[in-house]
Each structure stands twice: as structure tokens, then as C-alpha cells.
Amino acid sequence: xxxxxxxxxxxxxxxxxxxxxxxxxxxxxxxxxxxxxxxxxxxxxxxxxxxxxxxxxxxxxxxxxxxxxxxxxxxxxxxxxxxxxxxxxxxxxxxxxxxxxxxxxxxxxxxxxxxxxxxxxxxxxxxxxxxxxxxxxxxxxxxxxxxxxxxxxxxxxxxxxxxxxxxxxxxxxxxxxxxxxxxxxxxxxxxxxxxxxxxxxxxxxxxxxxxxxxxxxxxxxxxxxxxx
Amino acid sequence: xxxxxxxxxxxxxxxxxxxxxxxxxxxxxxxxxxxxxxxxxxxxxxxxxxxxxxxxxxxxxxxxxxxxxxxxxxxxxxxxxxxxxxxxxxxxxxxxxxxxxxxxxxxxxxxxxxxxxxxxxxxxxxxxxxxxxxxxxxxxxxxxxxxxxxxxxxxxxxxxxxxxxxxxxxxxxxxxxxxxxxxxxxxxxxxxxxxxxxxxxxxxxxxxxxxxxxxxxxxxxxxxxxxx
DNA sequence: CTTTATTTTTAGATTTGTCTAAATTTGAAT
DNA sequence: ATTCAAATTTAGACAAATCTAAAAATAAAG
Ligand SMILES: [Mn+2]
Ligand SMILES: [Mn+2]
Ligand SMILES: [Mn+2]
Ligand SMILES: [Mn+2]
Numbered sequence: 001x002x003x004x005x006x007x008x009x010x011x012x013x014x015x016x017x018x019x020x021x022x023x024x025x026x027x028x029x030x031x032x033x034x035x036x037x038x039x040x041x042x043x044x045x046x047x048x049x050x051x052x053x054x055x056x057x058x059x060x061x062x063x064x065x066x067x068x069x070x071x072x073x074x075x076x077x078x079x080x081x082x083x084x085x086x087x088x089x090x091x092x093x094x095x096x097x098x099x100x101x102x103x104x105x106x107x108x109x110x111x112x113x114x115x116x117x118x119x120x121x122x123x124x125x126x127x128x129x130x131x132x133x134x135x136x137x138x139x140x141x142x143x144x145x146x147x148x149x150x151x152x153x154x155x156x157x158x159x160x161x162x163x164x165x166x167x168x169x170x171x172x173x174x175x176x177x178x179x180x181x182x183x184x185x186x187x188x189x190x191x192x193x194x195x196x197x198x199x200x201x202x203x204x205x206x207x208x209x210x211x212x213x214x215x216x217x218x219x220x221x222x223x224x225x226x227x228x
Numbered sequence: 229x230x231x232x233x234x235x236x237x238x239x240x241x242x243x244x245x246x247x248x249x250x251x252x253x254x255x256x257x258x259x260x261x262x263x264x265x266x267x268x269x270x271x272x273x274x275x276x277x278x279x280x281x282x283x284x285x286x287x288x289x290x291x292x293x294x295x296x297x298x299x300x301x302x303x304x305x306x307x308x309x310x311x312x313x314x315x316x317x318x319x320x321x322x323x324x325x326x327x328x329x330x331x332x333x334x335x336x337x338x339x340x341x342x343x344x345x346x347x348x349x350x351x352x353x354x355x356x357x358x359x360x361x362x363x364x365x366x367x368x369x370x371x372x373x374x375x376x377x378x379x380x381x382x383x384x385x386x387x388x389x390x391x392x393x394x395x396x397x398x399x400x401x402x403x404x405x406x407x408x409x410x411x412x413x414x415x416x417x418x419x420x421x422x423x424x425x426x427x428x429x430x431x432x433x434x435x436x437x438x439x440x441x442x443x444x445x446x447x448x449x450x451x452x453x454x455x456x
Numbered sequence: 457c458t459t460t461a462t463t464t465t466t467a468g469a470t471t472t473g474t475c476t477a478a479a480t481t482t483g484a485a486t
Numbered sequence: 487a488t489t490c491a492a493a494t495t496t497a498g499a500c501a502a503a504t505c506t507a508a509a510a511a512t513a514a515a516g
Contacts, residue, residue: 010473028494041474043495048472060481060494091344101338108332116319238503256464269504271465276502288464288511458516465510472502480495486488 005052009107012076014045018055018065019073025062074134080106081127081134082117088128089121095128095162095179096170129170130161130180130217148186148196148208148216156185157218169215176206178216233280237335240304242273246283246293247301253290302362308334309355309362310345316356317349323356323390323407324398357398358389358408358445374448376414376424377441384413385446397443404434406444 007015017034018026032042050057054069065073083105087098118124118136125141127133132141145160159182162169173179187205188197194210208216235243245262246254260270278285282297293301311333315326346352346364353369355361360369373388387410390397401407415433416425422438436444 008472029492037473038475039494040476040496044473087341091341091348093344101336101341104336105333108329110329113315113319113329116321120319236502257462265503266505267464268466268506272503460515461513463510463512465508467508468506470503470505472504473500474502475500476498478495478497480493482493483491485490 006109007072010045011049011054012072012107013103014042014049015054015065015069015073016076016080018063019070019077022062022064025064027062031063071138074138074140076106078134078136079108079114081131082114082121082124084127084129085121085124085133086117094174096167096174098128099165126161126180128180129165130159143217145217145219147214148198148218149194149210149213151186151218151220153186153189155220156183157220158183159216160219161217163215163217169212172212173216178206178208184218234337235300238273239277239282240300240335241331242270242277243282243293243297243301244304244308246291247298247305250290250292253292255290259291299366302366302368304334306362306364307336307342309359310342310349310352312355312357313349313352313361314345322402324395324402326356327393354389354408356408357393358387371445372447373445375442376426376436376444376446377422377438379414379446379448381414381417383448384411385448386411387444388447389445391443391445397440400440401444406434406436412446 013035014031017031021030021034028039028042028046031046032039035042046055046057046063049055049069050063053066054072055063056066057063080102083102084098087093087101088095093101115136125133126144130144132143134140145157147163148157151157159178159180161180162173178184182200184198184200184206186196187199189195190197194213196208196210196213197205198208199205241263242259245259249258249262256267256270256274259274260267263270274283274285274291277283277297278291281294282300283291284294285291308330311330312326315321315329316323321329343364353361354372358372360371362368373385375391376385379385387406387408389408390401406412410428412426412428412434414424415427417423418425422441424436424438424441425433426436427433
């Protein structure tokens with residue numbers, strides 16, 4: 001049971017990609033796509049990770065994480081998301097800007113650094129995108145919320161996160177002010193196309209397409225049933 | 229006048245080493261020593277940096293920085309020392325622990341990150357070791373202080389830094405409480421061997437060898453000439 | 457001035473991560 | 487069953503960074 005050998009930044013990036021995409025396995029092309037490389041390179045790396053016991057790999061059949069691979073991936077994701085919280089909360093970056101920076105910071109190797117960063121940030125459970133931050137013991141907080149398209153009319157809620165990390169989505173939500181922590185009430189659902197109208201306490205209203213609503217995660221408040 | 233091409237972590241580490249050691253030139257062995265590698269590897273890297281115009285290199289004659297090499301080195305040192313301040317001030321690391329972590333963090337490439345980190349730390353002028361932090365415009369604050377062995381008896385002062393970064397020195401000073409920001413008065417110099425006795429306002433005294441005194445940088449207060 | 461010791465550079469090999477192009481395998485469609 | 491297209495793997499090459507061992511230049515002694 002020797003301590004897990006240190007991984008390179010590249011290996012860590014591949015592990016995260018396998019974690020994100022494997023259900024329970026993922027093919028070489030999709031993986032290569034995710035880590036911005038070619039399928040042949042992905043095959044190479046997968047074979048090396050398989051020898052280290054981090055992924056289980058069967059030729060032509062795809063790749064998945066082993067238990068120890070899952071542990072390693074969770075550690076990287078923990079670092080990534082803690083840095084994202086730091087960048088957003090302490091340095092004032094927008095949620096659409098933090099990912100690329102965290103992608104580099106996550107590879108700085110030091111358990112003590114992460115312990116102290118975690119404490120400095122008051123042990124957050126979710127990152128600025130609403131994604132759960134694995135705990136130091138490897139367990140995961142439960143998902144941050146439900147999708148806005150599943151909220152009934154009249155319900156008020158706080159924005160908890162976004163369902164994916166594309167720049168288009170994050171920039172849009174940032175621009176219209178639907179960022180984590182803001183408070184809204186769903187005032188209408190247009191039957192024709194599912195468009196949602198939401199409003200702030202101060203009365204500002206905003207229309208969201210059904211597609212957009214499907215990509216916003218929210219935390220509903222206890223329902224103040226309008227009239228009993 | 230294209231923007232300076234991005235440098236690898238390794239190139240940045242070599243540049244810092246040349247900056248630290250070249251006065252005005254440094255040999256391959258000393259350089260290799262500093263970056264923990266072999267002379268042959270250092271030669272390779274130097275030749276590549278020379279082609280990029282960052283060092284001036286003459287075979288068998290040693291290597292020094294060009295003006296643009298000095299600019300690049302200052303930028304790396306700025307990042308390194310800002311991260312050191314962050315680690316010490318915000319995360320509570322001791323001054324003897326911050327260097328190795330900063331050695332990694334300094335390579336994260338993002339001008340905006342450094343701008344915001346600098347502001348978050350209130351634009352510090354010195355790092356936890358008392359070394360000056362190059363400003364965003366590339367200029368340098370003046371040195372933090374004078375050596376303790378040059379302070380006269382009766383003089384009070386604040387510890388500003390250490391004259392080198394060896395673990396032995398930093399651990400020792402940390403253990404006896406002579407860390408940056410602490411206040412002392414020099415009460416005696418033993419004529420025989422130059423031992424210094426210093427004391428805190430609360431009366432705690434501490435003896436420092438002449439050797440140790442030579443490695444502590446201090447900021448003297450205006451002299452309260454004991455009796456006019 | 458020669459010889460010797462030191463420093464520095466080259467030559468050749470290795471590891472990591474990547475690429476293109478060619479060869480295999482798989483799975484789906486006739 | 488054949489044929490075909492897509493996915494995947496191999497083969498071979500390359501750049502970055504490193505190493506060891508051998509060659510070359512410089513500096514120091516004699
Ligand atoms: Mn990354
Ligand atoms: Mn995130
Ligand atoms: Mn470094
Ligand atoms: Mn320092």
C-alpha cells in the first residue's frame with residue numbers, strides 16, 4: 001500500500017475527463033475531444049493509466065475508472081473547485097472566467113495547501129457553477145438543486161448553478177443576472193413554447209426560453225402556497 | 229513587436245536562476261546547480277534562451293540576461309513573491325514553508341490573475357522573507373533594511389527579512405521568534421565574539437551569534453539617543 | 457611552454473506527450 | 487455472409503527536457 005505515485009498534470013486532466021464522461025465507459029474519440037488531443041494520443045495515455053491501475057481498459061471497448069482512479073479524480077476535482085471558489089469569492093472573478101485558471105491551479109501538488117485553502121474559504125460545498133466539491137474524505141455533497149424547468153409557477157427560488165459549463169451559457173446567464181445566489185420567483189410559463197418569466201423581489205422581470213430554463217439549477221424555497 | 233512568446237515553467241526557472249546569479253555572467257555549473265540539473269542540460273536550455281533573445285551567451289564564457297530577459301525574470305519573481313505573501317498572510321503558512329509552493333504557483337500564466345491577487349493583498353512591497361516585489365511596471369522597491377550586525381547598541385528595530393533562503397536559517401529564526409514584523413532592541417554586543425543580545429519590549433532576551441546577526445535584515449527606528 | 461585539472465560543450469540515448477498516416481477491429485447495412 | 491463506414495489502435499516521427507559519457511576548450515601549475 002505505497003502512497004499513490006504523483007501524477008502529471010496531463011494524467012490528472014485525462015482522469016477528470018474519464019470521470020466526467022464514463023458511464024461507465026467512454027470511447028477514445030470522445031475522450032480525445034475532451035482533452036483537446038487526438039484519439040491516438042488518448043489511446044497512449046489510457047494504456048499508461050491502465051498500467052498504473054487507475055483505469056480499466058479493454059482494447060476497442062472503451063475505458064472507465066477503477067476505484068483508485070475515482071479517488072484520484074475526486075482529489076483533482078476537489079482542488080479545481082476550491083480554486084474556483086477562491087477566484088470568484090476572494091479575487092472577484094466572474095463564474096465564466098474561473099474555469100480556465102482553475103484548470104492550471106488544480107495541478108499544484110500540496111495536501112497542506114488544499115487543507116488551508118479549504119479552511120480559508122470556510123469549507124464550501126459548491127463551486128461558483130453550482131457543482132459539488134468533493135470533501136477531504138472523498139465523499140460528495142448532494143446535487144445543488146433542481147432544474148428551473150421543473151419548478152411550478154409561483155415558486156420562489158435561489159439560483160444554484162448551471163447545468164453545463166459552455167461559455168455561451170455562462171456568458172448569457174451572467175449578462176442577464178441569473179448568477180448563483182440571486183433570488184427569483186417564477187411568475188409564468190407560456191404554454192405554447194415553455195418560455196419562463198421570472199422576476200426579482202424588486203420587480204425586474206426576465207424571460208427565459210425552455211432550453212435556457214433546462215440549464216439553470218435552482219434551490220426552491222419552502223413553498224408559500226399563494227392561497228391555501 | 230509581437231508579444232513575448234509564452235515561456236515554459238522550465239524556461240522561467242532558468243531565467244530566475246540567471247537573474248539571481250549573474251553579476252553580470254554566470255557559468256554553466258553554478259547555473260545547473262541552482263536549477264537542480266546537470267551542466268549539459270543547462271547548456272542546452274541556455275542556447276534555446278539565447279535564440280529567444282532572453283540571455284546573451286558566449287560559448288565557454290558564461291551567460292547573462294538581456295534587457296528583455298530581465299523584464300521576463302522580474303515578472304516571474306513578481307508572481308513568486310506575491311504568491312508567497314498570499315500563502316503567509318492569507319493561508320497562515322510560515323515563511324520557511326512558502327517558497328516551494330510559490331515555486332509552482334508562479335508559473336500559472338494570467339496577467340489578470342496577478343493583477344487581482346496584487347490588489348487582494350493590498351499591493352505589498354516585500355515578500356515574507358523581506359525581499360522586494362517588483363512592481364507591475366517592472367521597477368523595484370528599495371531593499372528592505374540593513375544587516376543586524378551593522379546596528380549600534382541601544383538601537384531598536386523591526387525585523388525585515390533574512391539574507392538568504394536556506395531552511396537552516398529560516399527554521400532557526402522561526403524557532404526563536406525573529407520573524408518579519410517583530411520589534412526588538414539591541415542591548416549588547418559581546419566584544420569577544422560579536423554575539424548580539426536583543427530583547428523585546430516585554431523583556432524577553434535572545435542571544436544571536438555574529439554569523440546569525442549577519443543574516444538578519446532589520447529596519448531601524450529613529451534613534452532614541454539614550455542620553456543626549 | 458607543457459602538462460594537468462577544471463569547466464564546458466557535444467554526442468547519443470531516454471521519457472513524456474504529441475502528431476499523421478496506415479492498419480485493425482467493430483458494428484451496421486445490405 | 488459480404489461490404490462498408492466508423493471507431494480504434496499501431497507504426498513511425500518529432501519536440502522538450504533530461505541524463506551519461508566522451509570530447510574540447512580554458513585556466514592553472516609546473
Ligand atoms: Mn487541468
Ligand atoms: Mn466549476
Ligand atoms: Mn518555479
Ligand atoms: Mn521569497
